[in-house]
Amino acid sequence: MQKTLTALTLALIAAAPIGAQDKPAAPLAPSEIVAAAPKTDWTAIAPSDLLVMDIAPDAKGRPRRVVIQLMPPPFSQGWIGNIRKLAAARFWDGTSVNRVQDNYVVQWGDATEKKALPAGLATVPESEYLVSDPRRFPFRVEVDNESVHDSYADYAMPIMGWPVAFFEDGVWPVHCYGMVGVGRNLSPDTGTGAELYTVIGHAPRHLDRNIAVVGRVIEGIEHLSSLPRGTEALGFYRTAKERTKIRSVRLGNEVTGLPGYEFLSTESGSFAAYADARANRRDAFFIRPAGGADVCNIPVPVRRVSVK
């Protein structure tokens, strides 16, 4: 049976009061709504959908781990299949973080561009940057609400746990802070997945539908976003010794002792209340609720849960 998700969630956001007339006695902050969400409103992330990247310890010897969640079908699965193969082949072990451009991206991979790729990587077509056939979704995608403005699409909002945009030609994952994409050369190249980046600034939405988005950093992004900026064009480091070494990249199911992770289900009541509160802050600090929020300002909450 197909479910209709988008119209419902949109209606909940649009119905939120903007003024202070209906102000409840003790309005909750978004973080309080998330903290109060029942267990049933959370979705477990399978360890096999995590990519765990350990980079060299910091100057004080403290370990630095970055945990990435890979996107679910129907999005970007060709590249994600490659990424699984690259992790299995230990491709990234010994490579490095090579580019840190302020208010833009951190990029990592094989700086020499000479390391052999594992066999069997797919060449994914550009058409996979978005999903144009609604039958590829597990529910019916309805575009019937104009109230959620987006500067780049008909509208954009979190569904299925991910920030996506909707337009007449399809649905695609968007470049919000912390999202992970696939570096590529000029078209028609679409990249293999061997070269990855994450966003560390204002959402560079002009990259949407031009590059594959394959996941997001759910823990440890500060280990990338606080790295020294590269001083060459596009933020590449000038010298090899400025690069940060990558010790290992593994799928989560290969890492012992990894905590469990859950995201707040974007189709839950808690998420609707959270999204409403992000768009209309009524907690004590705020004097004037915004009355709206762009998709990248409604980040999907992720939490650790104890190891099973």
Add this chain to the structure above:
Amino acid sequence: MQKTLTALTLALIAAAPIGAQDKPAAPLAPSEIVAAAPKTDWTAIAPSDLLVMDIAPDAKGRPRRVVIQLMPPPFSQGWIGNIRKLAAARFWDGTSVNRVQDNYVVQWGDATEKKALPAGLATVPESEYLVSDPRRFPFRVEVDNESVHDSYADYAMPIMGWPVAFFEDGVWPVHCYGMVGVGRNLSPDTGTGAELYTVIGHAPRHLDRNIAVVGRVIEGIEHLSSLPRGTEALGFYRTAKERTKIRSVRLGNEVTGLPGYEFLSTESGSFAAYADARANRRDAFFIRPAGGADVCNIPVPVRRVSVK
């Protein structure tokens, strides 16, 4: 004589071709348009409108200077008057950067909250978070174009050199990456200007009209955005020694040897072409122009010019 700026610029953005049919032979990247802009399309920034903050050198002894441009009238002038007095009184010398919250803000000031403020600081009312009287602008503000979507206002775009939003209740400067705001306690406090922050992540637009925006970092933001994140709530540092010392903060006209700075006039033909190119990238890397851009993804270009 009053000029009408917004309708013209909006029309230029809206009229840009979205498809590839009219693709010119060698479309310019935004950076190339900026590089080719004639001298007459640039506006000099008066040194007295700059705030120059020197923080302690980095681990390798390299100096770290952050240059901030203060906003022009009619925006936030009450707080900016205070900031000029605070700089003249050397208030920030010996204070520190106390808070670095990933994907949010870097905040600085007197961590002890006990340092005496200079005499004569204004108490600015909350009504000054936006400008509601159009007569306070040096030109007529027209709201007659619906084509520039914004998730937080009727629309938002750069005018007078700054990213601003327009809504039925007024016009206000928006929280884009690098914008500088005034920390405050709970309403009705609006802050004096002694506690400042800058945005180092996705635009936290929910802060618009809730906090005073007084300027933007035009050089050296990487010295703030790459600082280690604080591990306490809201990104405050746990210990005093984690803080980065501020050596001095001066108005630009008090600093010898400072380069000149100019911004690309937002009402110039070059800016219209730049904004169009930001919204519709047609340079070689891009296969699909976005067809739009949010105001924070059209940062106003700033450049150094030689010292006079």
